[in-house]
Amino acid sequence: DAGITQSPRHKVTETGTPVTLRCHQTENHRYMYWYRQDPGHGLRLIHYSYGVKDTDKGEVSDGYSVSRSKTEDFLLTLESATSSQTSVYFCAIRTGGTDNEQFFGPGTRLTVL
Amino acid sequence: GESVGLHLPTLSVQEGDNSIINCAYSNSASDYFIWYKQESGKGPQFIIDIRSNMDKRQGQRVTVLLNKTVKHLSLQIAATQPGDSAVYFCAENPGGSNYKLTFGKGTLLTVNP
Numbered sequence: 001d002a003g004i005t006q007s008p009r010h011k012v013t014e015t016g017t018p019v020t021l022r023c024h025q026t027e028n029h030r031y032m033y034w035y036r037q038d039p040g041h042g043l044r045l046i047h048y049s050y051g052v053k054d055t056d057k058g059e060v061s062d063g064y065s066v067s068r069s070k071t072e073d074f075l076l077t078l079e080s081a082t083s084s085q086t087s088v089y090f091c092a093i094r095t096g097g098t099d100n101e102q103f104f105g106p107g108t109r110l111t112v113l
Numbered sequence: 114g115e116s117v118g119l120h121l122p123t124l125s126v127q128e129g130d131n132s133i134i135n136c137a138y139s140n141s142a143s144d145y146f147i148w149y150k151q152e153s154g155k156g157p158q159f160i161i162d163i164r165s166n167m168d169k170r171q172g173q174r175v176t177v178l179l180n181k182t183v184k185h186l187s188l189q190i191a192a193t194q195p196g197d198s199a200v201y202f203c204a205e206n207p208g209g210s211n212y213k214l215t216f217g218k219g220t221l222l223t224v225n226p
């Protein structure tokens with residue numbers, strides 16, 4: 001699992017509430033990514049980070065924000081959750097070297113009622 | 114587990130047969146490709162990768178073939194086992210400095226004992 005954990009693993013919340021998902025890595029990798037996975041869409045990039053306090057948007061970033069105050073943690077925040085944000089969220093890291101392989105965490109299943 | 118397999122192409126094989134899973138990619142500038150396996154309720158797991166300067170790469174029981182002329186990638190699994198049952202999807206790196214991947218929607222492989 002390349003030393004990646006996600007918390008919580010499951011969450012049910014109500015529309016309009018804020019939600020923060022955490023991704024934690026133990027191996028000090030520079031690049032971290034947040035994806036969502038929905039039936040019929042595959043994995044879609046929400047935000048990514050290329051270093052502490054260095055983040056950028058992916059293809060589906062509306063309604064999400066991220067923060068990375070230290071190398072090992074990458075937080076994804078839904079400021080005001082909506083039902084369309086019900087999904088499975090995966091964090092990934094790039095382990096470096098000359099290739100672009102990304103390794104994924106176990107995922108967080110979020111349900112917004 | 115998460116129902117990410119809905120509406121996916123499916124492939125059903127008998128245990129011991131060889132499996133071939135196909136993927137069409139979109140960007141002719143992509144220079145790196147990865148195959149992932151995702152079991153129900155788990156995060157995607159790296160299987161094998163290939164760079165665009167190669168047309169074939171072999172791993173343990175798996176082979177990836179790349180045809181850049183028609184932008185096609187395939188994953189061959191030899192002597193398929195019940196434990197190979199999962200969703201398989203390809204990813205491409207279209208280039209750029211932040212190593213973002215674009216993912217296909219996947220194929221559901223079912224291995225019948």
